Amino acid sequence: KNEVEQSPQNLTAQEGEFITINCSYSVGISALHWLQQHPGGGIVSLFMLSSGKKKHGRLIATINIQEKHSSLHITASHPRDSAVYICAVRSIQGAQKLVFGQGTRLTINP
Amino acid sequence: DTGVSQDPRHKITKRGQNVTFRCDPISEHNRLYWYRQTLGQGPEFLTYFQNEAQLEKSRLLSDRFSAERPKGSFSTLEIQRTEQGDSAMYLCASSLGGQGGEQYFGPGTRLTVT
Numbered sequence: 001k002n003e004v005e006q007s008p009q010n011l012t013a014q015e016g017e018f019i020t021i022n023c024s025y026s027v028g029i030s031a032l033h034w035l036q037q038h039p040g041g042g043i044v045s046l047f048m049l050s051s052g053k054k055k056h057g058r059l060i061a062t063i064n065i066q067e068k069h070s071s072l073h074i075t076a077s078h079p080r081d082s083a084v085y086i087c088a089v090r091s092i093q094g095a096q097k098l099v100f101g102q103g104t105r106l107t108i109n110p
Numbered sequence: 111d112t113g114v115s116q117d118p119r120h121k122i123t124k125r126g127q128n129v130t131f132r133c134d135p136i137s138e139h140n141r142l143y144w145y146r147q148t149l150g151q152g153p154e155f156l157t158y159f160q161n162e163a164q165l166e167k168s169r170l171l172s173d174r175f176s177a178e179r180p181k182g183s184f185s186t187l188e189i190q191r192t193e194q195g196d197s198a199m200y201l202c203a204s205s206l207g208g209q210g211g212e213q214y215f216g217p218g219t220r221l222t223v224t
Contacts, residue, residue, distance in 0.1 A: 004152075033212075033213075035215075040217075041147075041199050041201070041217060041218040041220065042215070042217045042218065043153075043201065043203075043215035043218075044215070045212055045213070045214065045215070048212050086152050086153075088152070088153075096141060096143070096158055096160075096165075096166070096205075096211075097143065097155040097158055097166065097168075098143075098145075098153075098155065098213060099155070100145075100152030100153045100154070101152050102150075102151055102152045103151075103152050
């Protein structure tokens with residue numbers, strides 16, 4: 001079992017829909033990241049969370065440390081939101097590396 | 111541009127050849143990471159430097175792989191005797207020291223081994 005699991009793996013929705021992507025992890029963490037990857041490979045950091053909730057524009061990220069679960073929400077989705085969204089965690093074991101989920105491929109149709 | 115840069119962006123090589131990639135981190139960042147991403151998968155950790163010291167290496171980093179960061183600034187990742195299974199996107203990231211340091215990613219180098 002992977003240390004970081006995302007669901008769904010693929011998601012197709014219509015423009016304007018509310019989107020939720022889920023991430024569960026099995027290790028103790030010091031931080032959780034949500035990343036966005038567009039075709040061509042570049043990765044952009046959206047959020048870094050250690051507790052609670054963060055909001056940036058139409059994006060909202062939440063984390064429940066006790067349940068080892070995080071969600072990324074997109075409100076009023078737009079075709080330009082189409083990308084792969086990746087959850088990654090940094091273990092509390094002292095290593096600085098990130099452990100990544102497999103990613104969720106999101107397609108927003110006009 | 112003060113972001114993380116990687117060179118080359120694309121590399122096509124024949125099996126058995128050696129390749130070297132370069133990563134230039136954000137200038138004040140003392141930590142540098144290499145990750146590998148195969149098609150349809152999330153990135154996987156390869157190795158990590160703090161300044162010039164290589165502090166951790168993944169078991170994915172076979173003896174054909176070597177990484178250096180000689181002056182604590184740019185880093186190189188060399189793959190010797192490339193195999194088709196080495197085809198992947200090689201990502202570099204950098205961060206400022208401390209547990210809360212957010213990692214900033216470069217655009218990646220896409221390697222294709224034919």
